[in-house]
Amino acid sequence: MEKHRLNSQNQLMSSSLKREYLTNHLAKNLFIGLCAALPVTLALPVAALQVQVNPAKPRLGDTLSVLINLDNPNNGMTPEVSVGNKNYPAYKIAPKKYRALIPTTPLEKSGNRVIKVAAEGQSKNLAVTLSNRKFPVQRINLPPGKSGSRATEYELNRVAEFKTLLTPQKYWNGKFLRPNKGRISTIYGVRRYYNGKFANDYYHRGLDYAGASGSRVIAPAAGKVALVGTVSQGFRVHGNTVGIDHGQGVISIFLHLNRINVKEGDFVKAGQLIGTVGSTGASTGPHLHWGLYVHGESVDPTPWKTQKWE
């Protein structure tokens, strides 16, 4: 369907280009004939809609940042950003500048994406190539009849609700900090086989830090504590959990904590203590799991630590 639409667009484009070329060619000959070497200044229309996508060469798991510059932002219209039939909110980040974030995950197919931006009565299609990435693979063998502990409805609902948060304010500023001093023991995106069968929907949705039990867990960026869940309340798999809403669809979740130092509704600064590393919930040893979500999808936190995200 998508392919067909693109093909017919190309056909339209090429035939209109051909016509334009012929017209220009005729006009040029006529023009040269009329006045030989007269310098001419052409009044070009002002480019009102400028769009840039970062990073320039994205890979699966990267967050795409779509930066939009408008000439006349005063008409109050917010640009519309979409990929296929999915829309992504754009937020004003400077007087004439907007930004939308698009998550990508290891579950997607690599290849071309068309990002459509519409604003001020104009629209622009940007082609982006999302390249593949080799994610490490783990083979997990479970004895028959033993599938580990099951999550409760309660924790699944609380976490799912937290992931849908879309707060218009932007609380974070600049690069994200590492939330724990331990080394990274499991990177983002690791895929799994269970008893020889590839788990199609599974990928490691975050980074694991092998911090010692009781070591400090800090907020990687400012935000509002929007989720606190404990084992005693029914967070059987997640363990003691803290969720921070960084705003504009960007949220962090911290699992398997020992202590929790914040409560729901608290505002935290980047670097503020939120809890300590533990092994609560479905965890085989003390570690911190940090998941970073953009519009409900788990993205690789790594680029958020190394670059400044507007």
Ligand SMILES: [Zn+2]
């Ligand atoms: Zn993990």
